[in-house]
Amino acid sequence: MPRPPAPAAHVVVLGGGLAGTLAAAALAPHAGGVTVVERDRLPDAPEPRRGLPQARHAHLFWSGGARAVEALLPGTHELWERHGARHIPIPQGMISYSPAGWFRRWHDERSHHYAIAARRDLTDWVVRTRLTQAFGHVEFRTDRTPVALLGDSRRVRGLEVRDAGGRPETLEAALVVDATGRAAVGGRLLAVLGAPPVPVTRVDAGVAYASRLYRAPEGARAGWPVVNIQADPTTGEPAGLATVVPTETGDWLVSLSGTRGRHPTGDVAAFEEFARALRHPLAADLVRRATPVGAVALTRSTPNIRRHYDRAATPAGFLAVGDAATACNPVYAHGMSSAARSALALRRVADELGVTDERFARRAQKAVAREAAAAWTLATGQDLFFPGVEAPAPPGFAARAAGRYVTALMNAAIGDHHVVQRFTDVMTLEKPATRLATPRMVLAALRGPRLPKLDGPALTPDEQAVLDSVRRTDPHPK
Template sequence: MNGPCTAPARTVRRRALVIGGGTAGMLAAAALRGAVDEVLVVEADELPDGPLPRKGLPQARHAHMLWSGGVRAAEAVLPGITARWLAAGANRIPTPTGMVALTSQGWLRRWDRETHFVLGCSRDLLDSVVRDHVLGAEGVTVLQRTRVEGLTGSASRVTGVRVRGADGRETVLEADFVVDASGRASRAQRHLESLGVRPAPERSLDLGLVYATRVFRAPEGAEGFPIVSVQSDPRSGRPGQSASILPVEGGRWIVTQTGTRAGAPTGDAEGFAAFPRGLRHPVVGEIISRLEPLTGVSLSRSTRNTRRYFERVRDWPERFVVLGDALAAFNPLYGHGMSVAAQTAAVLREEAGLRGVDAPGLARRVQRAMAKPVGAAWELAMGQDVFYPEVQGGAPGLRDRVLARYVDRLVRTSCGRFSMVEDLTDVTSLQAPLTSLVRPRVLLGAVRGPRYPPLSGPPLTARELALVGGGRG
């Protein structure tokens, strides 16, 4: 006689929902993939098929660098992503050997030892490789042309989102975990307030920075050409103006110019050619005068520094996290936005994988842990930007001035001492905290100063000068 039949237990499926289909959102989806059964990415726009411009991301046309600290974080979230970027055409550019840079304190030497690296490619390519990798995996889907109108749940726990589709109809999507990665335009503060969550402290610093970018055809045989940049001096009392050349995929160079209030570049071709010739050194202007332009000039003005201190909200709701530019948006000049997005996604992956998305206090723990990489990049940006004239949102205090003088000393030393390059780049690549600059070794290097005298001009090799038609030394 057979015993009683027992119905099999129903498998509980957990679903995570990510607001935003950009790089930060895709990395968040990848971070959660192992902790839930399915991840749904909700994107307001239609995502392109391949490395093409994405609506709602005008800054994508400008030069983007992913520092080695960000590359390693992305690799932790998406194993194999670095090889995919390189296979798609991205350049791995070693620092300082692959950089010709005029800092606020002089020209950097191109030492023959690599300390760190940056990934050089168009933002369209970087985004598309991540998107294809994430959406090609089982368990991740995207809902496009759908806008998130609000969060559901209560002040103690988020249970999903209210969305409005392209047809105008509103529906509720339930989720066991929700991540806001919707970028600078995030409405997380407003959505949380509607649930009764107290608003997070917020700080913003606006330089009035304008970006102008044009893409040029690289000279024949220019593989391995360095990044070329002329930076501004925030403490000169003059508007901040800079220009850079970034070699990217497809035999192209992205040339980006920036200027703060009273020093902004223009959107016309004549002004674009003239602007870099008036900088602290005309090398960028001289190089591009011999290049063939492939595009017109693109302008962007959405460049303010904004940080939302969600980690300070005492009664943070369960099952909800904010990351990427929705958490902190930086002046793009420093190339830290994407790296921080990758590092915050890596934090999410580690915590969610270790504890599970339904662990009590997980969201608060994650939000607090994310404050570490965000804070490092924030201190770097604020320590420079607060000194520019006509900045809105703050003025330098005594701490800022003392720190700035010390950093100037470190940068000046790095122009003639290799060990200081290592220590400084550990910080600028977001692989070490700002506090590492007060270690005994660094303090001793600052006291000793540069070992070699300053360079008189850009350290381009004879081959590189020949490629770009000479140029001033």
């Protein structure tokens, strides 16, 4: 059971995005008050906001993360689905082309894996709504910019902020949580206090990605699967990939990505061309049959960056979560799920110690790092092998051996239901990566697929009918 909140315990969370909102949910039962400080003005509906440009790209909430959200804020799933978010069973709700070939869409009544598919604006708004419904002592202070941490190099005791008019405000707190995403302003604020630098590991495959919203064709606006054309890191050539995610409105959000030397652009006319030049043209064929809505959104903010707060001499009363601690290449779609699992780990430590304990921040930071390790390993384990990657060192023997093993498992997975289930355990963050190293999995990697490769994507008759429909005569309407 959670400890009763200490009367004077006040928590300040920097950042009102998903990681910050979930951190507030994790800590609220242990605080007399929680203040979430956000530079933006947060919308009262699932609408875009200035400080979340990544909302224009495709997102998935894997079941390992979605279950963590539900544990923190019961009722979130029901509210997501009430507003149209798609509950997609995995693997039967996914058409995926791996480096080894097409995955089968195994149907297993016992399978519990799924993904929540919706535009990011809806995902965040629902979580923020559930937070304020569940905890009346959580307050959002918007249009506020963090200026300085209060305290010294041994103990953080609060935060100074300025509002949009430049007026200062002091927020005393037993704990300050940095959830400012890749901007990670906490490191700069700590330096002013005299805290030592935080070690950083960076792995950058130079990935850029471009996304565009499409109105799905008739017959594809309900029940459409996620489509994923994966990159192949084993070729030694610049690689590209595509993801088509159905949204709550029945539209498709299409994201294209490419490593250094093969970048998509914001050019509308080049969008379909890039998709058609990938390892398989399925995404391009779908785009050709859909109607574009709006412009192409482009970003290059994709490096894997790990700030090792768990190993740093960080002052008591401060910790970092989400992308402020571990930011992974977003094309692997683990950011939201990793943040949710980290928040649940934060709750467990708070249940044990309470937030005013001098040991809390350090213990919680280590717990957050352990949860983020899975997403980091999955992302860097692939990005390290793309040409031109910027990393502390080339892949060593262990990394190369692990890469060969995963390649063998992927080959087995296209025709082995057990291997697919174990891969899905790890991909959805339901289970740790050690799930892939059991004797049965090693044997499967050595044996290879039990069934022959598929000749093409495993489409249902209705899905094939969409592909067989008449193509748009003008692929780039104004």
